[in-house]
Amino acid sequence: MTHLRLERLTRRFPGTATPAVDGISLDLPQGALLALLGPSGCGKTTTLRMIAGLEAPDGGHIQVAGRDVTALPPHKRNMGVVFQSYALFPHLSAAANVAFGLEMRGVPRAERAKRVADALTLVGLDGFAARKPRQLSGGQQQRVALARALAPQPDLLLLDEPLSALDAKLREEVRDEIRAVQQRLGTTTVFVTHDQTEALAMADLVAVMNQGRIEQLAPPEEVFERPATRFVATFVGRAAILAAEVVAPGLLRAGGATLQAAETPQSGRAEIFIRPHHLRPLADGEDAANALPARVTRRTYTGDIITLECNSPAGTLLAEVPGGTPAASLRMGDTLRLGVDPGDLRVFPA
């Protein structure tokens, strides 16, 4: 059941040529986590701020649980927001920060105390209730911000780059915690990030945004494996990009090689995107629809995965091979054959 619906939502900042958010529409089911993924300036934060009511749209509608909230001020929307900088009240203790939303809703004192304690327990911060924000570490502040947003039981949880201020190790830990808490409470959530790993790891749905538009709205696997546009293919994950010409539908010529692809434009120049994990080394005598002779030009060892950069008649390819396999022992200058399924080639008009 649709919980959040955006309809042709538009925001144009005065004095700018192109809209920051250009008529985006989406439906988000109850309890799902949506990641708005894109480079800075793509309109993802503006979209979030419009949902929260902190920014007024120039056009379009926002519906939550079937109710149009487009014209409502932020304090009447019942949404929990975690800001990038956390925006904790510096003059209030952790507990008072968490209690703030409950107090504004007129929750009686006794119940308030219980719900504040519950919220702090939920984020693993019992015992920190009396601390002021500046007496807490970055990760703890982040958790207080999450507890504060969740305590009033919001209809929608909105997170604006909540992990960007944390160091790499903590980021992963807090990321998994946020996801766990979100799933336990079943709160429908919108999450803004420029980090594809975060988006892919946490989200039920990923909206890849570019220049105020949604390029693709799909589950993480689909965004990664079947990017809908050239932008999505280059922004999410790594890929080898080959210049090619469509010879006939389903058949391409790239450099000195001919490749089969499941979907191609009718004719004309095109670009082929191949993800490193879709290329696999072929055993001697093994046949494949697309088999390319290749020579290793660089080998990067990162533990469980070895990345081989190879020259082939079609162009430069990137292949990932698991450690411990025969291909993992290949060195610079060695030759091999790489195979790729026609269905794994993504072809976009150039």
Add this chain to the structure above:
Amino acid sequence: MIGLLLCLPAALILAAGFVWPVLLLGRISFNRTNDMGAMEQAWTLETYARIVTDDFTWDLALNTITLSAGAAAAAVALALPVTLLIRSAPPRWRGLLALMAVAPLLVSGTARVVGWMAILGDQGMINAVLTGLGITSDPVRLINNLTGVRIGLTESLMPYCCLVLIAGMSRLDSRLEEAAATLGATRSRTFLRVTLPLAAPALAAAFALAFVLGVSAFITPRLMGGGRVFVVATEIFDLALETVDWPAASALAMLLLGTLIVAMVLRGVLSGRGAAR
């Protein structure tokens, strides 16, 4: 070392233009005034004793403090909405609005008093409207009395309050107010629960500065009080130039200076404690 050298010109100016005259003033305050009203060189506390035991001095002090505190509080209260407006204005308007808020500082205090006379005088704008509409038959006395001094002092302190508040509140993160709104706080509750508590240090600093300036104000009480309002600063002037009792004028000035220094130090200690909390 170079830093100290670079401070030298300012130090010399301060020494020649402030420290030396104050020391002279201090020296004079220990001199004696004889029965003829002439000053005699001496080292005595007679003048101080005379001033401290005089009830008129305490009346003056009380007048000065209540007048300055009231005007400072009013100036801060009036400057706060101006500051909030400037803060919420689009960035490109902020500079211009801030300039307008402190523009009165560009006009001499005397010129501003003349302006007030045209507005508040018996034939001034306000009384012309009041009598013209038949609201009052006689003009309301708005100048050349305590009311006039209150109005003038508040107005003259406001730009300083604006300066301090604009500087102090520019560090206040507007995301905090947005956060309060998303948590269900109306604009007024956001103001009372978030903006005001966080602005408190800036408000205190503005009040302190305005109070100190108010206590030492001379032009406004002198020109807008019409000779009916007595504060410490006007009394020092009268003692020095009308009565020509230099020891008494000096002693009163030293007492005022000492009181202000103690007040500033106390404020520093109190706000330091507030920040450490």
